[in-house]
Amino acid sequence: xxxxxxxxxxxxxxxxxxxxxxxxxxxxxxxxxxxxxxxxxxxxxxxxxxxxxxxxxxxxxxxxxxxxxxxxxxxxxxxxxxxxxxxxxxxxxxxxxxxxxxxxxxxxxxxxxxxxxxxxxxxxxxxxxxxxxxxxxxxxxxxxxxxxxxxxxxxxxxxxxxxxxxxxxxxxxxxxxxxxxxxxxxxxxxxxxxxxxxxxxxxxxxxxxxxxxxxxxxxxxxxxxxxxxxxxxxxxxxxxxxxxxxxxxxxxxxxxxxxxxxxxxxxxxxxxxxxxxxxxxxxxxxxxxxxxxxxxxxxxxxxxxxxxxxxxxxxxxxxxxxxxxxxxxxxxxxxxxxxxxxxxxxxxxxxxxxxxxxxxxxx
Ligand SMILES: C[S@@+](CC[C@H](N)C(=O)[O-])C[C@H]1O[C@@H](n2cnc3c(N)ncnc32)[C@H](O)[C@@H]1O
Numbered sequence: 001x002x003x004x005x006x007x008x009x010x011x012x013x014x015x016x017x018x019x020x021x022x023x024x025x026x027x028x029x030x031x032x033x034x035x036x037x038x039x040x041x042x043x044x045x046x047x048x049x050x051x052x053x054x055x056x057x058x059x060x061x062x063x064x065x066x067x068x069x070x071x072x073x074x075x076x077x078x079x080x081x082x083x084x085x086x087x088x089x090x091x092x093x094x095x096x097x098x099x100x101x102x103x104x105x106x107x108x109x110x111x112x113x114x115x116x117x118x119x120x121x122x123x124x125x126x127x128x129x130x131x132x133x134x135x136x137x138x139x140x141x142x143x144x145x146x147x148x149x150x151x152x153x154x155x156x157x158x159x160x161x162x163x164x165x166x167x168x169x170x171x172x173x174x175x176x177x178x179x180x181x182x183x184x185x186x187x188x189x190x191x192x193x194x195x196x197x198x199x200x201x202x203x204x205x206x207x208x209x210x211x212x213x214x215x216x217x218x219x220x221x222x223x224x225x226x227x228x229x230x231x232x233x234x235x236x237x238x239x240x241x242x243x244x245x246x247x248x249x250x251x252x253x254x255x256x257x258x259x260x261x262x263x264x265x266x267x268x269x270x271x272x273x274x275x276x277x278x279x280x281x282x283x284x285x286x287x288x289x290x291x292x293x294x295x296x297x298x299x300x301x302x303x304x305x306x307x308x309x310x311x312x313x314x315x316x317x318x319x320x321x322x323x324x325x326x327x328x329x330x331x332x333x334x335x336x337x338x339x340x341x342x343x344x345x346x347x348x349x350x351x352x353x354x355x356x357x358x359x360x361x362x363x
Contacts, residue, residue, distance in 0.1 A: 051177040051181070051349070051351065054178055054181075054182075055083055055177065055178065056082050056083035056085060056176040056177040056178055057085065057177065057349050057351070057352075058083070058085025058086045058089070058172075059172065059308060059341060059345070059349070059351070059352040059355050060308060060339070060341050060345065060352065060355060060357055061085070061086060061089055063339050063341075063357055064086060064170060064306050064308070064357065065089060065090070065093060067304065067306040067335075067339070067357065067359035068090070068168040068170065068304050068306050068359070069168075069304060070090050070093035070094050070098070070167075070168055071093075071094065071098075071167070072093075072094060072095060072096055072097055072098060073094065073096070073097035073098050074094040074098045074167035074168060075098070075099055075100075075101075075145070075164070075165075075166045075167050075300075076090050076091075076094055076098065076099070076100040076101070076166060076167060076168045076169070076170075077100070077101045077102075077103065077137065077140075077141070077166045077168070077169045077170070077298070078090065078100060078101070078102045078103065078170050078172075079103050079134035079137060079169060079170065079171040079291065080103070080104060080134065080170070080171050080172045080173065081102035081103060081104040081110065081113055081129065082104065082109070082113065082172065082176040082178075083109075083113055083116075083176055083177075083178060084102065084113045084116060084117050086170055086172060087100055087102050087117065087127070088117065088120065088122075090168070090170070091117075091122055091126060091127060095126070098126065099125070099126055099127070099128075100126065100127050100128075101128055101130060101140060101141070101144055101166075102114075102117075102127060102128070102129050102130065103130045103131075103132045103133075103134050103136075103137065103140060104129075104130075104131065104132075105131065105132065105133045105134075105199050105200045106176075106179065106199050106200060107131055107200060107201075107202060108185075108201070109176065109178050109179065110129055110131050111129075112178075113129070114129040117129075128144065133200075133287055134171060134287060134291050135286070135287040135290035135291060135294075137169075137291060137294060137295075137298055138294050138297065138298055141164075141165075141166065141298055145164040164300070165297070165298055165299045165300035165301075165303055165362070166298055166299055166300065166303055167299075167300055167302075167303045167304075168303060168304050168305070168306075169295065169298060169299060169303070169304075169305040169306075170305075170306050170307075170308075171291065171305075171306075171307045171308070172307075172308040173284075173288065173307065173308060173309050173310060173314050174310045174314075175187055175199065175278070177351065179199065183247075185197070185201075186198075186206070186207065186208075186247055187247075187274070187278060188247055189247060189251055189267075189270050189271060189274055191247070192246050192247060192248040193246060193247050194206070194208070194245065194246060194247075195207045195208040195211075195244050195245060195246055195247055195249070195250055196208070197274075197277060197278045197281045197282070198281055198282060199282050200282075204281065204282070204283070205281065206281070207250075207277045207278070207281050208243065208244055208245060210277065210280060210281050211239055211240065211241075211242060211243075211244060211250075211277070212241065212242065212243050213241070214240050214241065215240060215241065216236045216237050216240040216241070217236070218240075219232075219235075219236040219239060219240040220232045220233050220235075220236035222276055222280055223235060223236060223272070223273065223276045225276075225313070226275065226276035226279040226280060226285075226313055227272040227273070227275045227276040227279075227311070227313070228272070228312065229269070229272045229273065229276060231257075231258055231269060234257055234258065235254065235257055235258070235269075235273060238253060238254075238256070238257035239253060239254070239257070239273070247274075250273070250274075251270050254266070254269055254270050254273055255270075275311065279313070284314075285313065285314075285317065288314060288317055288318075289317060292317060292318065292321035293321075295321075295325075295360075296325055296330040296331070296362060299362035300362065301362055301363065302361065302362060303361070303362045304359060304360070304361050304362070305359060305360050305362075306357060306358070306359040307357070307358055307359070308355055308356070308357050309355070309356050309357075309358070310354045310355060310356075311354060315338070315356045315358070318358050319338075319358060322334040322335070322358055322360045325360060326360070329363055330362070330363060331360040331361060331362060331363060332361050332362070332363040333360070333361040334358070334359070334360040334361070335357070335358040335359050335360070338356045338357065338358055339356070339357040339358070340355065340356060340357075341353065341355050
């Protein structure tokens, strides 16, 4: 793995496995058969429409491969490596002779995915892992492909010393199931965990610190902008400038602020507030805007980009950037209609339900 990676950690001390009460494990740490990849257990979990603990199911794989049209020998970039599900399929399609750069800003999951892909036989000649925000894609591409050509500027412009562009680029936005399902990461509404929500816990501030500092008016604006929250005004005065140490404390405060809401509505409200905070804490829109601006300069002529989004704030940005790139002649073709997961996929993997796919082809 390249970029800001430290030397290998010393071996972890042996830990006794966590016992669970009752017939089935409920908590993330108790699901040891899923963590140790017991085949029968994994098959049962998948058949029930759930995602085994510590894994992620790639979404709209066939649609993404059709949009990106990978060919043997291609240079590919997966901006959001996650568990490597899409990467694995792209790597097969670009062999022989192809190479894929996998980026992810998560220092906890990235080494695990790199190790998993190595055990599947993808060595350094075909796959490299890069701990990087995808806003830094031009720099990662330059570090791997620069040939004393031209450089890509932050605004997407090309000057002397540019990198060799990629044949295909994928971004599957948001967080992975490994991140959501691990209570220790603080993304989870279901289980108590520290209110953190950072994809890279070594940078920036936790959601708890963020809420403690933000003014009510700014929080109200953010709840509307990031998740179209209808109760933004009430929630912002109940939550801003307060200290919530855990995900459960925050969820309870949301419930208490809206005592008249039905259970289903409260669940949706809690999800929207968590989403809005996650977007803010990870500065997700600004990273996406930077990626969209620099994409044309990172693609070869005829190269393709596909972006999978999970809520309207993301989709709006992608749609607008592709349309304006098309108008300006940077893209020769773009998705006419947004592509959605099939009914089978939505049933088999409910986490795919909100997904929207758009693609563009570099002129
Ligand atoms: C939905 S998951 C990707 C799953 C992946 N496609 C797979 O099949 O396993 C999104 C991943 O992107 C990473 N991520 C999100 N925003 C990022 C950013 N701005 N820069 C780099 N990585 C990012 C997250 O840490 C997470 O691992």
